[in-house]
Each structure stands twice: as structure tokens, then as C-alpha cells.
Amino acid sequence: MSDLYIGLMSGTSMDGIDAALVRFGDASLEVLETHEHAYPAPLRERLAEAIRLSSARSLANVESLHRNVGLCFRDAAMTLLEKANVDQSSVTAIGSHGQTIRHEPNAPEPYSLQVGDGTVIAADTGITTISDFRTADIELGGQGAPLAPAFHEWLFRRPGTDRVILNVGGISNVTMLHGDGSDTTGFDTGPGNTLLDAWIGRHRGEAFDRDGGWAAQGQVNNILLERLLADPYFAAPPPKSTGFEYFNLEWLDTFDIGEHEPADVQATLGALSANSITDAIRGNADEVLVCGGGIHNRELMRRIRDRLPGVDVAATTSAGLDPDWVEAVAFAWLAMRTTRGLPGNLPAVTGASHPAVLGITHRAIW
Ligand SMILES: Nc1ncnc2c1ncn2[C@@H]1O[C@H](COP(=O)(O)OP(=O)(O)O)[C@@H](O)[C@H]1O
Numbered sequence: 622m623s624d625l626y627i628g629l630m631s632g633t634s635m636d637g638i639d640a641a642l643v644r645f646g647d648a649s650l651e652v653l654e655t656h657e658h659a660y661p662a663p664l665r666e667r668l669a670e671a672i673r674l675s676s677a678r679s680l681a682n683v684e685s686l687h688r689n690v691g692l693c694f695r696d697a698a699m700t701l702l703e704k705a706n707v708d709q710s711s712v713t714a715i716g717s718h719g720q721t722i723r724h725e726p727n728a729p730e731p732y733s734l735q736v737g738d739g740t741v742i743a744a745d746t747g748i749t750t751i752s753d754f755r756t757a758d759i760e761l762g763g764q765g766a767p768l769a770p771a772f773h774e775w776l777f778r779r780p781g782t783d784r785v786i787l788n789v790g791g792i793s794n795v796t797m798l799h800g801d802g803s804d805t806t807g808f809d810t811g812p813g814n815t816l817l818d819a820w821i822g823r824h825r826g827e828a829f830d831r832d833g834g835w836a837a838q839g840q841v842n843n844i845l846l847e848r849l850l851a852d853p854y855f856a857a858p859p860p861k862s863t864g865f866e867y868f869n870l871e872w873l874d875t876f877d878i879g880e881h882e883p884a885d886v887q888a889t890l891g892a893l894s895a896n897s898i899t900d901a902i903r904g905n906a907d908e909v910l911v912c913g914g915g916i917h918n919r920e921l922m923r924r925i926r927d928r929l930p931g932v933d934v935a936a937t938t939s940a941g942l943d944p945d946w947v948e949a950v951a952f953a954w955l956a957m958r959t960t961r962g963l964p965g966n967l968p969a970v971t972g973a974s975h976p977a978v979l980g981i982t983h984r985a986i987w
Pocket residue numbers: 631632633634635636637789790791792814815817818828829830831832833912913914915917918919948
């Protein structure tokens with residue numbers, strides 16, 4: 622059997638689908654090809670609306686998004702294979718995260734909903750596709766998130782070193798690999814880029830604050846920062862996970878931010894991400910390996926480094942994996958785990974009652 626897998630991931634930033642073609646060995650991996658696939662603008666708009674407005678989550682609209690996002694993920698996989706010049710018959714499985722529309726692990730009837738129909742992907746690629754990775758963990762009482770920690774542990778654990786893997790996506794999450802061999806822990810720390818993207822979108826119509834240049838022009842307002850940090854999410858004990866449905870402009874608007882200079886708010890939001898991230902890490906790390914799009918935000922990374930004196934903060938590149946592809950590779954790895962009948966969640970992270978083989982397997986249709 623081949624050991625080639627594809628991982629497809631799109632996070633809360635909705636900046637595009639990350640696709641990675643990966644070969645797995647027993648304790649190693651090789652990334653053969655990567656591809657970043659943009660959503661067509663109208664589909665991205667529809668997704669943003671469905672995330673924002675409950676009225677946009679009618680059954681017919683969600684079904685339509687499920688199919689159309691599935692088609693887009695299929696295109697990402699097909700383009701990836703073309704670039705790699707690899708035939709689909711040599712790929713064992715695709716692990717497709719899909720696009721989260723709603724993540725409610727703490728609701729009385731908990732769920733996490735991703736659109737991007739695995740059957741559509743399997744039918745059109747001829748490759749068995751695993752999707753819906755979060756539900757099994759939620760049914761076992763877990764958060765269904767974060768799911769990358771088991772992969773981080775497999776790839777990055779280093780006996781004798783307290784290593785933290787920090788993923789700065791729309792939401793930030795940490796994985797704590799303990800040097801003493803105790804159970805890996807981890808959780809969502811709160812906003813990464815999502816509020817920075819939303820605020821610059823509102824004031825300047827830009828998708829993101831390139832290199833943190835706008836934030837660097839502002840002054841952090843410490844009173845506002847303290848009020849934002851007083852949100853109960855930050856002090857809540859793990860297991861915990863969050864999303865765009867919580868940390869968004871409506872949340873920010875509850876703090877009467879209108880009286881401040883927009884650039885000062887951007888600087889303060891950068892400090893909010895940096896402080897909540899470093900509060901979670903401080904005292905737990907000899908070394909921090911960073912991945913996710915936030916690593917390109919120079920101002921944010923400067924703040925994170927400043928608050929972790931004596932800790933070695935570096936990109937995951939130093940441990941052999943490009944920081945832009947860690948999440949997509951994690952879903953290729955999760956597909957490999959499921960295909961081999963192995964669990965993909967870490968109960969010490971998600972709070973699930975036990976490990977589980979994750980996802981729904983959509984058999985290849987020829
Ligand atoms: N050069 C850059 N400067 C500042 N921010 C950046 C840069 N490149 C990427 N980003 C940020 O990274 C985000 C995408 O990160 P990603 O890890 O893909 O998040 P997600 O998993 O939520 O999709 C963008 O929305 C943007 O905020």
C-alpha cells in the first residue's frame with residue numbers, strides 16, 4: 622500500500638485552502654508538493670455570511686455550501702496532484718478539514734460543523750476522503766479541537782525539552798510537549814489574526830495588516846487591553862477551544878472602542894493576541910516553534926518574543942517543516958491515522974473520555 626496522503630485545510634481566516642501532498646514513514650515525513658487554492662470571491666462571501674448570520678444558515682444554503690466548498694476542495698487536491706505530477710491512484714487518502722461554519726462544543730447539544738462534502742471530493746478525485754474530524758471527539762465529551770497536537774507530538778516531541786508548538790492562525794493554539802514525558806497538553810489561547818484582520822478590514826478595506834505595519838504605527842492602549850484581557854475565555858482552564866463566532870467585531874464593539882484611534886486599536890489587538898499567547902506559554906517552554914500565517918506578522922512576532930525572555934522562539938522550519946504547511950500536513954497525518962485504524966485525538970488536550978479514530982470515510986468512487 623502506498624503511503625501518500627493529501628491534507629486539505631482552511632482555517633478561520635478563510636484566506637484559502639492549504640493543500641499538501643505528504644509521504645509518511647514510520648517516524649518521518651516528506652512534503653512532496655504544496656498548493657494554496659483561493660476560494661472564488663463569491664463563495665468566500667457566502668461563507669463569511671453563513672459564519673456571521675444565523676439567517677444565512679438555512680438548510681438549503683448550508684447544503685449548497687457543503688457541495689460548493691467540496692468542489693473547491695476537490696479542485697485544490699486536483700491542482701496539487703497536477704503540480705506534483707502524481708497520479709491519483711497512488712494516493713491512499715485525503716484528509717479534508719473543510720470550512721468551519723459553526724463551532725459550539727460547549728452548547729447543551731454540542732457540535733462543530735464543517736462544510737465541504739467529502740463524498741464530492743471522493744467522487745471526483747477517485748481518492749478515499751476522510752472528513753468531519755471533530756464530531757467523534759465531541760461525542761466523547763471533548764472540544765473536538767485543537768486536533769493538530771497529536772501530530773505535533775508525533776513529529777516534534779523531544780525528550781528532555783519543554784517544547785511548545787504555537788500555531789497563529791485566525792485563532793491561536795498551543796501544543797505543550799513536555800520534556801519529562803508527561804501527557805501532551807494544549808488548547809486554543811484565543812485570537813491570533815482574526816481580530817487584526819477584521820479591524821483592518823473595517824477601517825482600511827484590507828484583508829490583513831501586512832507585516833503588522835499598521836499596528837506598528839499605533840500605541841497600545843493599556844486600559845483597553847486590560848478590559849479585553851478580562852474576557853473570561855482567557856482565564857478559563859483548558860480544555861477549551863474557540864472560534865470566529867466568539868472573537869469577532871461584535872465582541873470588540875461591546876468594549877466601546879469608537880473613542881480610540883483605529884491604529885491604536887490595531888496595536889492593542891496585536892498586544893491582546895501576543896499577551897494571551899505568551900501568558901499561556903510562559904513557564905512551560907524552553908523552546909517555542911511557531912507556525913501559521915501569523916508568523917509573517919513581524920510586529921506580532923516581536924511582541925511575542927519580547928514577552929518570552931530566555932525562551933528560544935523559532936519557526937517550525939528549524940524542526941523540519943515549513944510553518945505555512947503544518948496544519949495541512951496535520952490533516953494528511955490524521956487521514957493516515959484513520960486509514961490505519963489509529964486514534965487522532967489526545968484526550969488530555971480535548972477533554973474527550975478516550976482516544977478515537979476520527980472522521981467519516983468516504984470511499985473512492987470510480
Ligand atoms: N505578511 C503577513 N503579514 C501579516 N499577517 C499575515 C501575513 N501573511 C499571513 N498573515 C496572516 O495570516 C492569516 C492566515 O493564517 P492561517 O495560518 O492560514 O490561518 P487560518 O488557519 O485561520 O486560515 C491571514 O489572515 C493574515 O492575518
